[in-house]
Amino acid sequence: MIDSTHVSKDADPYSIKQSWLHRLIEPAVLFPSLALLVLAAIWIVTLSLAEREQQAADRRAALLAVDMTETYEAQVVRALREIDTTLKLVRYSLAERRSPQETLESLRQRDLLPPTLLFEVRISDAAGNILASTHDTPIEQVASLAPEQEGIKIGLSLPQAPKEESRLIFSRHLTNNEQDELGQVTLLVSASYFVSGYESDTLGNHGVLALLGADGTFLVRRTGDTIRTGGQVDRAVLLDDNSALDGPARVSVNEWDGVHRYTVARPLFEFPVTIVLGLSLTEQMAAAETLQRSYYWRATLISIIALSVLALLGRLSWKLRKTQAKVLNERLRHAQRAEYLAFHDNLTGLPNRAFFSQLLTKCMQHARRYDRPLALLFLDLDRFKTINDSLGHDAGDELLQEVSQRLCKSVRESDTVARLGGDEFVILLPESTETNQITQVVNKILTAVSAPFTLVGQEFRVTVSIGVARCPADGEDEQTLMKHADVAMYHAKEKGKNNAQFYSAQLKSDSLERLALESGLRNALERQEFQLYYQSKLDMKTGQIIGMEALLRWQHPELGLIMPKQFIPLAEENGLIVPIGRWVLYTACRQNVAWQKAGFPALSMAVNLSARQFHDDGLLRDIEGALQVTGMAPELLEVEITESMMMLNIPRAIGILNGLRKLGVHIAIDDFGTGYSSLSKLKAFPLDTIKIDGSFIQDLVDSADDRNLTEAIIDLGKSLGLTVVAEGVESAAQVDYLRQKACDQIQGFYMHEPQPAEAAALSMQQRLSSAW
Structure with missing residues (x-):
């Protein structure tokens, strides 16, 4: 007789399905699930609205910065052209053989000079002595232009007394028909003249309006009611990050005061100056942040209600377990990615310095234990900086990627190619210390690297200098071997580049002597x-x-x-x-x-x-x-x-x-x-x-x-x-x-x-x- 309480091992699939459906419609599962769906929908909508407002505000501020820059650029260019026209007019009038003072007086009577209330026009000789001026200028000397410089020169005159204002100096050469230096005509104007159009309603209290000289010196900079002159910035970095020629401005941290701004920096092609305009990120995003906070408060209130319902319904354990599993998987993927990036170069995919250092140490231990020497090649590209500076970092990165591929094709599968950083590479050749073997590898590398590259539609050639050090002859630890290979590489550069040099004790002596001389020379x-x-x-x-x-x-x-x-x-x-x-x-x-x-x-x-x-x-x-x-x-x-x-x-x-x-x-x-x-x-x-x-x-x-x-x-x-x-x-x-x-x-x-x-x-x- 079969016991009625006995459960068969072969369960009915239909019964299993019904069981799961029954569990899904139980209040302990259904209501918490619905509450979570509602909560997710609330926050997705809220975050979407907040993100949309933030993006809209970001676009408005970026486009506003570019639009204001174009307006400011037009104003500055117009003012500079008028100034340059005045300088040329004075220089042309001097050709009429009048005295400098008569020339200025004649031009002033004909209303051909700018207002003397704001502008001062001077004429000086080649030694810098002032010959004539539209103002009562004391006898003094002005700095003369370099004989080889052409066009207008713009400089900054710092105040000599506490109540004086800084002034911008615009100068042009005065020459005769034989191009001999006769002097210069100079126009001076208050530096604040070029930032007088600062509109607090638009630029705010932390916006910036500035003129930057070609050497990276601020000719004038205004933030709010504060006007400053002087100060140095990296002009190349500023232009590279904030040129905004083809699109809206980007947010960057201004190095002169650490403020995040939508910054636009544009060089004026007709004049040796760069205009800089910036809108404070905090001020531009203030309205959007206020609106976002209202969204968050509303979403929070609704979320509290939903969580209260969820607390009443309970049974969150399954959801928690699922969330924990998801977090665990994310952490695992993140750890795997972090481990890869920790030991590989992000640009070329080659082993990086840390990975290569560990590998070299292990290979050197293996070489000492089994008496199997190895060789280390230290490579540095020649003229890479020239290409990187002239063509841009994107072209430089493309060149490094192509070089890494050529290096990998030039060595055996058992050899290791790594990138230390910049344009420096290293190659590990296990069980290769014979000069002939190493020379063959070196020649293949030199030939491969020297082949033409095509960058930005143009053909270029680069070469590489190689230093060779062998273990254990040239070093029995990783640091010594790397240093000696580096010394040999610099010797290769001194030998004319595009060659390889083997390390020797004499090279070390020469390197130490050079280092001692460089240190003592300072x-x-x-x-x-x-x-x-x-x-x-x-x-x-x-x-x-x-x-x-x-x-x-x-x-x-x-x-x-x-x-x-x-x-x-x-x-x-x-x-x-x-x-x-x-x-x-x-x-x-x-x-x-x-x-x-x-x-x-x-x-x-x-x-x-x-x-x-x-x-x-x-x-x-x-x-x-x-x-x-x-x-x-x-x-x-x-x-x-x-x-x-x-x-x-x-x-x-x-x-x-x-x-x-x-x-x-x-x-x-x-x-x-x-x-x-x-x-x-x-x-x-x-x-x-x-x-x-x-x-x-x-x-x-x-x-x-x-x-x-x-x-x-x-x-x-x-x-x-x-x-x-x-x-x-x-x-x-x-x-x-x-x-x-x-x-x-x-x-x-x-x-x-x-x-x-x-x-x-x-x-x-x-x-x-x-x-x-």
Whole structure:
């Protein structure tokens, strides 16, 4: 007999379905489910409305910022054009041969000048002296424009007294038909003039209206009732983030005050300024946020009612379990994604620095345990910064992605390619330390990377410099091996780039020495470690000393006396050559004056200029300052430059040399014969002296080629009316030959080697008492 209470293992599917339907319609399940659906609908609608209001407010503010920018741009351009027209009109009127003051008076009577209440027009000469003005301006000097600058120049004049306002200075050159510098015409106006259209009703109390100079300096900036001038920002970043040429403005944090604004920055193509307009995010979104809060309060009230019903109905455990499962899955996916990003480069998908560091450490441990050496390649793209800056970051990212693909195709599957960051890559070659094997891989990489790239529709080529380090020979830990591969890579760049170099102990020594020199060089000037040595120049006719050349030396506290060829290139790279060169100028001029006061005759003083110093905008100002401070006569100073420095930018070089000539300074071309200047180009430069390079004088007696070249240079100098100086003279035979060929002056160890000031004075005293 079957027990009536026994349940069969084969349950009826229909019964199971009915059971589930019955459970679904139970109040404990049905009403909480309905309550949750209502609650979800309420908040979806509420959030949708709030989001819609926020997006609408965001669009309005973004479009308003662009619209106001266009209006402001039109106002500024119109004002600048009127100012530029005034400058051109004054410059054109001056061509009528009237005096500056008569010119201004004539234009003012004809109502061709802007209102004097706001604007001041000045005319000054080339030295900056004010010749005429529409205001009662005290006699003073104004800064002159650089000779090579064209077009209108806009500058900022900061107030000299507490109650004075900052003014903007607009200037243009005054030149004659031969393009000689005659002076400049200047228009000054209060900086607040360009932000007087600030409308608080629209811009609010935290909006911004500003003009930015080409160098990133705020010419004027207004926020609310506060007007400021000066202050520096990164103009390139500001333009890159906020140009808004094709769409609405974007919200960014303004670096000058940390305020979030809808910011638009646009350069004016006709003038060297950028307009900046910003609307405060907080002020623009205030109305939308108020409306959003009302939505949230209503939704909250309805939600409380729904939750109260839900609390009465109960039975939320199933919903809670489902929610917990969902959260758990989200966390799992998030953890997986975070783990991937933690060990892979987001741009190229290659292993990143952290992943590669762990992998390299494990491979090095494996190599030591099983005696299987490995090699590490450190790669850095050449000229990547140029492409990235000129084509944009998107093109740079595309280039990095293509390079990573080419690198992966150039190595074996067992090798690992990783990106450390920027344009730096590393490649791990396990069980590969033979030079031939590594060289084959390196050649494949160099060939693959140097193939043309197509970026933004144009064809480009880049190269790569590679440093190679091997384990365990070049390092037994991850940090040492990476550092040595990096050192080898920099050596490859020094060798001309687009090549590979293997690490050696000598490279490390050179790297440490370079690092020590770079570190010490930054403090050498403050610690007074630089010294000037002096070498005399003799007149070939009389045998008397007629001048000295100042030669720089560095008395390093640890490395001893360092010659210029060891530290001058480093100073050129980091820009320290400009203050060092300025110190040399002042010290040499001061020493020359001191020797004259001690009774020595007025001798010339030659000072060498480096390439960076020669093209520095402040060179003429530094030389003029050195002459004024020391009291040295300009005609006694002789600056020496090389052929390559002049050939780099011939129009600019001629302008600089003409500026030196106006100061009365003599100009010499050093190491002549080693460059590539032609006679036609050489005639265009205002030179006084050419110095024959010492390499030709060294074998003068025994080498017919050197004699012929030396004679040709002497003849060339004579034909151009220049003084010819032979450097590196070390023997009486060389002196006799140069005297026969009518060389004007000689310089070298034959007289004496470069000496400190005291020793040079003694040698001078001995030489001045005798002749040939």
